[in-house]
Amino acid sequence: MHQLRWTVLFATVMGCAVSVVWLAMAQSTQPSSPSQPAPSKSETVQGFEDVIRARVSRAPKETWWDESLDSLFVPENTKEAWLKVLRAFNLNPPSRPEGWKFANYGWLRWRGALASRAGGSRRFRLLTMRATAYCPNGCCGSSHGRTATGRRAEYGIVAVDPRVIPLGTALYVDRYGFAIAADTGRKIKGTRIDLCFPTHREALRFGTRSVKVLILR
Numbered sequence: 001m002h003q004l005r006w007t008v009l010f011a012t013v014m015g016c017a018v019s020v021v022w023l024a025m026a027q028s029t030q031p032s033s034p035s036q037p038a039p040s041k042s043e044t045v046q047g048f049e050d051v052i053r054a055r056v057s058r059a060p061k062e063t064w065w066d067e068s069l070d071s072l073f074v075p076e077n078t079k080e081a082w083l084k085v086l087r088a089f090n091l092n093p094p095s096r097p098e099g100w101k102f103a104n105y106g107w108l109r110w111r112g113a114l115a116s117r118a119g120g121s122r123r124f125r126l127l128t129m130r131a132t133a134y135c136p137n138g139c140c141g142s143s144h145g146r147t148a149t150g151r152r153a154e155y156g157i158v159a160v161d162p163r164v165i166p167l168g169t170a171l172y173v174d175r176y177g178f179a180i181a182a183d184t185g186r187k188i189k190g191t192r193i194d195l196c197f198p199t200h201r202e203a204l205r206f207g208t209r210s211v212k213v214l215i216l217r
Contacts, residue, residue, distance in 0.1 A: 079100070079103075082107070086172070089126060089214055091172065091174045091212060091214060092174055092175050094175065094176065094177035094178070095176070096177070098155040098198075099155075099156070099175075099176060099178060100177060100178065101155065101177070102156045102170070102178040102179060102180055103177075103178045105178070105180060106172060106178045106216045109169075109170040109216055109217040110170060125214075125215040126212060126213070126215070127191060127212070127213045127215065128191070128210055128211070128212055128213075129192065129193045129210070129211055129212075129213050130192050130193070130209075130210060131173070131176075131192075131193050131195055131208065131209055131210070131211040132192070132194050132195070132206075133194065133195050133196075133197050133202070133203035133204075133206035133207070134153075134195075134196060134197070134203055135197055135198065135199055135200040135202070135203045136153035136154060136198075139200050140200060147159070147183035148167070148183050148184045149167055149183065151180070151183075153183065153196050154196060154198070155177075155198055156177060156179045157179065157180055157183060157196045158179045158182070158193055158195050158196060159181075159182075159184055159185040159193070160183075160184070160188060160193055160194075161184070161188055161189050161190055161192065162181075162184060164190060165181045165193075167181055167182060167184075168180070168181065169181040169215060169216070169217055170216035171215060172213070172214040173193070173195065173211055173212075174211050174212040175211070176195055179195070183196075193211070193213060
């Protein structure tokens with residue numbers, strides 16, 4: 001009887017010891033911090049390329065465009081078609097009827113440039129230039145009313161620096177209208193442009209200002 005009592009006591013002590021050991025092992029295997037939930041498959045992880053793409057989309061547009069003009073042009077040279085193009089470049093229409101005089105010239109030159117680049121990248125240049133004005137009456141322009149290319153000076157004929165804009169280039173000057181780069185000037189250097197007006201008074205009224213110039217070719 002005495003031996004049975006010691007056997008039960010020994011079994012009880014051993015059972016308590018085993019329980020303590022198992023409890024200690026269980027606590028040591030638990031992580032020190034709660035585990036993070038696994039990301040859902042529906043979540044999108046933003047990588048480096050995504051960040052760069054977002055920055056580029058937020059950056060201001062430069063003065064060059066590479067884009068398809070299928071939505072900007074109609075086959076015919078019409079005033080409505082040109083107005084659609086001008087709106088696409090945030091330009092204002094000509095402020096006077098003479099501004100449309102060389103629209104057909106600009107259309108043919110630009111369409112010709114597009115046809116020669118069929119299937120390739122189409123690039124269009126929009127410059128901000130410092131504009132002055134002159135008249136063809138000899139007081140602030142040529143004394144014989146002719147330009148450096150021999151063309152008669154009139155509304156829509158502008159003087160440029162040939163190193164920036166080649167002579168013969170078709171242009172659109174915001175609010176002034178369609179123009180041809182057909183003249184040069186001693187003071188017309190770099191991003192300067194000289195616009196022809198019919199009278200000296202109109203040229204003086206225009207003065208000097210910054211204008212947007214769309215290069216049509």
